[in-house]
Amino acid sequence: MHDDLARDSKTLPADPPDAPALADTARRLLRKPAIRRAVAFIRTDDERTLAEQVRLASTPAPPFAETARAEVMAELLEASGAGPARVDEVGNVRAWIGEPADRPLVISAHLDTVFPPEQEIRIRRDGDRWVGPGISDDARGLAVLLAVIRALPPLPRLPLLAVATVGEEGVGDLRGVRHLFGPEGDLREARGFISLDGAGTARVIAGGVGSRRFRVGIRGPGGHSWVDWGRVNPIHILTEALAEAQHITLPDGATFNVGRIGGGTSVNAIPTAAWCELEFRSENEEELTLLETRLRSLLERVVGLRNTGRLAGPEEKASLAIERIGHRPAGYTDPAELLVRSAVAATRAVVGRATLAASSTDANYPMKVGIPAITLGAGGEAGLAHTPDEWYRNVQGPDGTLRALLTLLMMEPAEAG
């Protein structure tokens, strides 16, 4: 996730109603000597936070290969005052802040990037920007997770667990949070989940945009472009199907994207195979189910029509394979939940405004299983996420740390209204 990767939700109001009691609590907290010291500390800690952000971003973390970055994160968690860091069965790095306890509030950021192992990972300074793959998404979240731990006043009473997750990005299919909160997860009773993801200070992501992702493959016998003219051509079939799929009526707020396509070996050969990877997104799970059904029937119809009349046997026909390569559940956290109201009040207290928004992040999964979950940008500004030219500018960077800290403190039983 990245601040730019959130949009207004179609389920949640962009401007949540003000909660005077919580606004009071936030203001009162910010006047407390311990919190004023924390605010001052966050400003002096800014340089270290930025240095750790660059170090983390400089450590490659391709999908399914987050180990190197996990080791750095484990070291930094312990150095920041968390308890012993352990890597769990799927690769998440976990560390308690204070004593282990039941029903923790989980504060999190994700280790993985979208970049493949071949991508050169080099972070460079360009004026007031840091530029390079993953510098914001989610090295910023990881660094601010560490900064929050360092800034926490002694002895928070609420059990807090820090987790650096694997598998947040596309192909990772949320496998880190699935492991925490899924059917076999040991954190199914968590009090709440906060993901620090990318840059930004004013949005509170309480809507979870779901997605269904598919790899579509079409195969045929192949042949010579001229002598075998008339044989099924998988590229021809796939392009026809995708041209039609673009005209599937999308419900308001839903999207369709073909992100990758490939096939064929030579301009003068009928290819034996063509494939694509595509996705639908929506905040509504039922809409996604309907879109999947429409896509499948469209593909089967287009392939079937091309096979019509080919009596020469199955080896002359085109075959279709549809593989679901991702399923990110849609959902949202009720804006009336304490976690959302606390985050909104903390955001308003720190930066003067707050909007609710929807995005697709680690929070989707806990939302689905009924755990209050939000995602917060971790301060600063960023752009060009998911490209090698991704950039981060440390404007209002400390505010990202402060509002995360304040959100945590407002969840304390003594503070919560």
Next chain:
Amino acid sequence: MHDDLARDSKTLPADPPDAPALADTARRLLRKPAIRRAVAFIRTDDERTLAEQVRLASTPAPPFAETARAEVMAELLEASGAGPARVDEVGNVRAWIGEPADRPLVISAHLDTVFPPEQEIRIRRDGDRWVGPGISDDARGLAVLLAVIRALPPLPRLPLLAVATVGEEGVGDLRGVRHLFGPEGDLREARGFISLDGAGTARVIAGGVGSRRFRVGIRGPGGHSWVDWGRVNPIHILTEALAEAQHITLPDGATFNVGRIGGGTSVNAIPTAAWCELEFRSENEEELTLLETRLRSLLERVVGLRNTGRLAGPEEKASLAIERIGHRPAGYTDPAELLVRSAVAATRAVVGRATLAASSTDANYPMKVGIPAITLGAGGEAGLAHTPDEWYRNVQGPDGTLRALLTLLMMEPAEAG
């Protein structure tokens, strides 16, 4: 070329009318003592021909890297009785058979294969088959070119030039024959051109199937699949255009093939680029020009429509690039030409039947510039051309050599009717 890669022509009659005078000539030639000795020699020379075919196929000759095979061919041409072999400016190997003279008949086979340098080149025996990349296309043609030279009776009166050409296959774009017969070529006055290409004995290729090949690229700003939803998606545009291009009405005998497609980096990103490689083929050059025009206007229209209403500036728009990556001229040699009639009569005399056909070979270019040109299979049977499992079976192998020889002899001024 490969015997399997020829088809009936739409321009030429598959069954050319019999020419009694030429049939007489052929039969008379076959009874001559000198020719009977040549026939006997060809049979005894069969093993050497096959061994040279395997040696040539075993010498890699990727597109634009035919030098190694050219050196072997130069050595074998001289060893077979041709004059000094020289490599010309583009890499063709040339050797006179007898004395150099004006207006020669050119007999040829091609050096290059479709296989890239990474392809392992290993020729193996499997029962009665030889198997491996390029074993037939065109190691067979090269070997039979050598066998014909060895079998020629002494002192042919017609000036004969043997040429092993570069660049016959797809990407080579006929650069070997372009150099011989093009605007600056020194063989523009040649009497005729015979290409020995691949296996087969019964077809005389007098039709040249032309092709136009294009690489189509579409670019856009890219972005995030959900947040940037609505931006131009090059894969969406390309697939729509290709779906439509499939419905361009093709004249009888013309073909359209999208052989390769690619684009995008991640399922959850709007790609910045999509591309494909496609071709049209036809025996008619004007048809190809018309098809190219239609394709270009279709692509411009589809891209233009997607850009309509995007006022945000050119960086928000999709751009289109169409690169012509191949242009093989269409043409044919009039069946009334002595060269065609001689080849048909020789084929009938040797194997009892003959059909005219069309294919896409080195002969296309001389056809285009008005030089009588044909392509003949070089005997034997073959299959799976352009694949690593290409095979050759030496059934009626010597007949390929004999009919090429007989065709040459029938062109002798004293014989031609």
